[in-house]
Amino acid sequence: MSIMIKQAVILAAGEGQRLRPFTVSKPKAMLAIAGRPIIDYVIEAVVKNGINDVVLVLGYHKEQVLDWLSINEPSGLEITCVTQANQLGSAHALAQVEPYVKDDFLVLPGDKLIEASTIAQFIHADPQAVMAKRVDNPSRYGVLTIEKDLLKVITEKPRDPSSNIINTSVYAFNKKVFDFIRPELDIPDVLNKMVSRGIAISTHETQGVWLDVVYPWDILNLNGVVLRHLSTSLGGQVEALVAIKGQVNIGKGTIIHSNSYLAGPLTIGENCDIGPNVCLMAATSIGDNVSISPFTEITNSIISNDVIIGSGCTIQDSVIDQGCNIKGHLTAFSGDAEVEINGEHHRVNLGAILGEGCTLDYGVVAHPGVILGNNSQVRAMKLINGHLPDRSLVL
Amino acid sequence: MLNCLGHLEYRGYDSCGIAVSNSSIQVYKDAVRVAELKKAIPPFEGSLGIGHTRWATHGKPSRTNAHPHVGCQNEITVVHNGIINNFLPLKQKLIEEGHAFSSETDSEVIPHLIEKYYAGDLEKAVERALADVKGSYAIIVMGYGENALIAARKDSPLIIALGDHENYLASDVPAILDYSSRVIYLEDGDIATVTADNVSFRNGGKSAKRTEHKVHWSVEEARKSGYEHYMLKEIHEQPNVIRDTIGNWLLDGEPLEDLKRMSEGGMETLLILACGTSYHAAMVGKYIVQELLGLPVRAELASEFNYYGRILPETLAIAITQSGETADVLLAIKKLKDVGCRVVAITNVIGSRVSRLADRTIITRAGPEISVAATKSFIAQLMVIYWLMMHYARVEPKRQAELVLQLRQMASRVAQVLDKESEIAGLATYFAKYDDIFFIGRGINYPVALEGALKLKEISYIHAEGFAAGELKHGPFALLGPNKPVIGIVTNDATHQAMLTNIREVKARGSPLATLVSEGDDSTDTLADFVITVPQVDPLFSPVVNTVVLQLLAYHIARVRGCPIDFPKNLAKSVTVE
Numbered sequence: 005m006s007i008m009i010k011q012a013v014i015l016a017a018g019e020g021q022r023l024r025p026f027t028v029s030k031p032k033a034m035l036a037i038a039g040r041p042i043i044d045y046v047i048e049a050v051v052k053n054g055i056n057d058v059v060l061v062l063g064y065h066k067e068q069v070l071d072w073l074s075i076n077e078p079s080g081l082e083i084t085c086v087t088q089a090n091q092l093g094s095a096h097a098l099a100q101v102e103p104y105v106k107d108d109f110l111v112l113p114g115d116k117l118i119e120a121s122t123i124a125q126f127i128h129a130d131p132q133a134v135m136a137k138r139v140d141n142p143s144r145y146g147v148l149t150i151e152k153d154l155l156k157v158i159t160e161k162p163r164d165p166s167s168n169i170i171n172t173s174v175y176a177f178n179k180k181v182f183d184f185i186r187p188e189l190d191i192p193d194v195l196n197k198m199v200s201r202g203i204a205i206s207t208h209e210t211q212g213v214w215l216d217v218v219y220p221w222d223i224l225n226l227n228g229v230v231l232r233h234l235s236t237s238l239g240g241q242v243e244a245l246v247a248i249k250g251q252v253n254i255g256k257g258t259i260i261h262s263n264s265y266l267a268g269p270l271t272i273g274e275n276c277d278i279g280p281n282v283c284l285m286a287a288t289s290i291g292d293n294v295s296i297s298p299f300t301e302i303t304n305s306i307i308s309n310d311v312i313i314g315s316g317c318t319i320q321d322s323v324i325d326q327g328c329n330i331k332g333h334l335t336a337f338s339g340d341a342e343v344e345i346n347g348e349h350h351r352v353n354l355g356a357i358l359g360e361g362c363t364l365d366y367g368v369v370a371h372p373g374v375i376l377g378n379n380s381q382v383r384a385m386k387l388i389n390g391h392l393p394d395r396s397l398v399l
Numbered sequence: 400m401l402n403c404l405g406h407l408e409y410r411g412y413d414s415c416g417i418a419v420s421n422s423s424i425q426v427y428k429d430a431v432r433v434a435e436l437k438k439a440i441p442p443f444e445g446s447l448g449i450g451h452t453r454w455a456t457h458g459k460p461s462r463t464n465a466h467p468h469v470g471c472q473n474e475i476t477v478v479h480n481g482i483i484n485n486f487l488p489l490k491q492k493l494i495e496e497g498h499a500f501s502s503e504t505d506s507e508v509i510p511h512l513i514e515k516y517y518a519g520d521l522e523k524a525v526e527r528a529l530a531d532v533k534g535s536y537a538i539i540v541m542g543y544g545e546n547a548l549i550a551a552r553k554d555s556p557l558i559i560a561l562g563d564h565e566n567y568l569a570s571d572v573p574a575i576l577d578y579s580s581r582v583i584y585l586e587d588g589d590i591a592t593v594t595a596d597n598v599s600f601r602n603g604g605k606s607a608k609r610t611e612h613k614v615h616w617s618v619e620e621a622r623k624s625g626y627e628h629y630m631l632k633e634i635h636e637q638p639n640v641i642r643d644t645i646g647n648w649l650l651d652g653e654p655l656e657d658l659k660r661m662s663e664g665g666m667e668t669l670l671i672l673a674c675g676t677s678y679h680a681a682m683v684g685k686y687i688v689q690e691l692l693g694l695p696v697r698a699e700l701a702s703e704f705n706y707y708g709r710i711l712p713e714t715l716a717i718a719i720t721q722s723g724e725t726a727d728v729l730l731a732i733k734k735l736k737d738v739g740c741r742v743v744a745i746t747n748v749i750g751s752r753v754s755r756l757a758d759r760t761i762i763t764r765a766g767p768e769i770s771v772a773a774t775k776s777f778i779a780q781l782m783v784i785y786w787l788m789m790h791y792a793r794v795e796p797k798r799q800a801e802l803v804l805q806l807r808q809m810a811s812r813v814a815q816v817l818d819k820e821s822e823i824a825g826l827a828t829y830f831a832k833y834d835d836i837f838f839i840g841r842g843i844n845y846p847v848a849l850e851g852a853l854k855l856k857e858i859s860y861i862h863a864e865g866f867a868a869g870e871l872k873h874g875p876f877a878l879l880g881p882n883k884p885v886i887g888i889v890t891n892d893a894t895h896q897a898m899l900t901n902i903r904e905v906k907a908r909g910s911p912l913a914t915l916v917s918e919g920d921d922s923t924d925t926l927a928d929f930v931i932t933v934p935q936v937d938p939l940f941s942p943v944v945n946t947v948v949l950q951l952l953a954y955h956i957a958r959v960r961g962c963p964i965d966f967p968k969n970l971a972k973s974v975t976v977e
């Protein structure tokens with residue numbers, strides 16, 4: 005634990021199938037949390053730890069990452085983009101960067117939310133090393149079996165986990181790792197192979213923030229965590245008689261009309277047109293260019309760019325993706341729901357999940373836990389329920 | 400210097416060269432692209448230099464015709480952008496006086512003229528020489544043994560960028576963005592003396608002051624950032640361009656008083672002038688003005704207007720030019736101003752010439768556009784027109800409110816089109832094998848058909864034509880057949896039925912057929928070989944989504960055919976000559 009690692013490889017090629025409809029047209033790393041894509045938090049974490057040489061592995065809808073980078077490239081840092089044409093696995097992704105890495109380097113997932121403190125210790129680790137974390141639901145992940153701080157084996161998604169210490173997918177490697185990568189497709193398999201050939205792999209537990217998004221409702225949890233750190237900044241124009249409580253962030257060009265009530269933590273993007281008489285309640289993120297008409301109440305939800313929300317809506321624990329047009333009087337109460345994703349059934353407390361570009365006519369009622377696919381249309385006064393595919397037409 | 404020249408290649412790139420002053424003046428130039436010159440050039444040393452990338456007007460692209468040009472004594476070196484109208488008599492006279500010319504260019508008279516008047520004071524010699532010259536120019540002069548560069552402009556763009564103990568001169572901002580963001584725009588008639596630490600100006604024989612501007616473009620914005628071509632990058636930037644353009648509308652007051660008066664009076668007429676892709680924006684603008692303001696309006700090509708355009712009793716003209724330097728548009732504005740017409744310019748370049756000529760300038764927020772094929776600047780122009788006309792629309796308040804909301808969602812609608820890129824790329828591989836492709840549209844999508852054809856022809860070299868669909872039977876039908884595919888743009892407005900009739904007629908003649916339809920419109924499913932759906936928007940906004948589809952189609956066809964997409968042969972980005 006002495007020399008600091010100077011280079012980071014961030015893997016952001018993955019799709020995130022279980023996060024559909026949000027990942028139909030963007031990689032998981034580009035999901036917006038409090039108005040910023042997850043990968044932005046990862047890049048910020050490495051930069052704050054003094055790493056300014058970053059290699060990004062892009063694949064699935066890489067243009068979304070490139071477009072974002074071209075507008076928001078963080079300063080003081082050299083970014084190299086490498087393409088993984090077919091997303092075969094994390095080890096295959098890592099194999100693509102062999103020509104671009106120098107001595108020791110960090111490997112991080114671009115789609116897990118971390119903070120600078122999460123890796124502050126780990127960047128001093130001697131390769132080869134894996135960062136570990138204790139979690140409540142280890143069977144979602146690779147569970148680590150550790151002996152005297154050394155890795156014995158990684159067991160992927162065990163039914164009966166032997167411990168609650170899991171693989172964070174953050175690694176410290178040197179070039180030696182490339183001798184073991186092929187023909188493996190996933191990094192845990194590479195590590196198991198290295199262990200079996202007698203190579204010591206140290207484990208380092210982190211106490212910092214490390215949050216994964218596997219299902220659409222996880223986005224709301226992450227949003228809540230990030231908003232807790234929010235500090236108030238008021239751009240734009242706030243008309244008279246607007247009540248602002250707690251930490252509220254308002255972007256430039258935005259107008260909040262009279263008699264609106266904003267209870268933080270709350271972040272509102274640029275050029276939004278909100279109110280009069282709109283209630284935005286805690287742990288809500290509003291993107292850029294959003295319009296919200298009078299008498300709408302939104303609680304603990306994420307509203308993406310360019311969304312239009314008409315008057316008289318109630319929206320709780322919901323995620324509404326970009327460009328949706330909600331004519332008015334949408335009822336999306338949160339409730340106990342059983343949601344089916346890829347054949348798995350989950351009980352969650354949830355409002356509505358709406359994919360991008362949906363149009364909902366007046367008076368739609370969304371059953372708790374409904375997932376509406378991208379570019380769907382729902383006619384007036386309809387009840388929507390269950391998991392509806394992209395381009396659904398509800399008549 | 401070579402780096403800077405690389406950033407200027409969008410202005411022309413048939414030849415290039417540089418000169419560096421040290422113990423002597425060394426010149427290296429050739430009829431090659433900057434990248435090739437970079438490989439071939441010997442190492443030069445010195446703290447003063449000039450460079451040029453050329454776009455032939457007088458004399459073919461060749462090593463001798465390339466700039467910099469030098470005088471007889473190899474002491475006066477000049478780079479020039481523009482046209483010297485009286486170069487023939489000047490050249491004749493200089494030859495009689497014993498000067499020897501090596502090129503066929505108009506530009507070469509400048510170093511010889513300066514040489515003729517040079518008597519120890521380079522600035523004076525330049526001033527005297529320019530008094531003899533008629534035409535347009537931006538020049539930079541380097542003299543042997545001098546520690547200053549002398550620059551001058553008239554009717555051609557030139558900027559100075561300020562650095563730390565170093566200063567730069569260039570035709571346009573992207574050239575120097577790597578080194579400085581502090582920029583001074585020269586004005587017509589300015590002569591500037593620039594050393595490493597000092598910049599001074601003279602105009603009309605008197606010293607002048609010029610203010611410094613801060614450029615907000617980042618170097619990153621002027622780079623390709625991971626994309627194979629600038630054009631694709633610029634296509635993908637369009638959702639953000641739209642958000643930026645409409646960004647400040649909420650807080651904006653009165654965008655254009657003239658239009659307010661006109662929309663209330665209703666007796667005046669409006670003229671929209673432009674060239675190239677901007678002309679297609681002007682044509683779409685014509686439909687928008689008719690629909691929203693109900694005013695009489697005409698859209699004219701500036702190049703035609705200059706020679707044949709009768710000045711009708713128009714009181715307001717809108718001139719659209721991406722670069723702000725398009726010679727034909729500038730000339731037209733001068734003509735209009737002479738008869739007392741108010742002129743509003745829509746341009747992408749702050750401080751460009753057009754902004755000095757026009758009474759009002761509205762800047763599009765497209766950022767620098769490097770690819771010769773205009774994409775995001777076109778969409779930004781449309782957004783400005785929508786914004787202006789929407790503000791003064793004389794339609795039912797309910798429809799106006801609905802249109803404003805739709806406009807606020809336009810960025811997402813374009814993003815939805817971009818999500819279809821792989822589908823469009825698949826279609827491109829099919830179309831790439833044809834030598835002729837026709838685009839048809841009606842009403843507000845007729846200009847989109849023209850724009851689709853223009854994009855395709857300029858980057859893929861496929862013969863492409865756009866037609867008003869109703870005109871097919873008046874001639875173009877004779878061309879149709881199995882080797883002549885047609886792309887039909889179907890709009891959900893009054894033209895829908897008529898368009899379907901045209902599409903059936905095309906199909907009956909055996910042409911392969913693709914259609915662009917709104918989502919949910921299945922009327923062409925049984926007729927067309929390919930159907931591309933675009934997000935549902937009001938017909939008034941359909942040009943935005945349809946154009947983006949056609950941009951992607953043109954790009955991918957050109958890519959399949961292996962064309963140099965960003966720098967097509969024979970084309971330059973901003974056309975600063977008539």
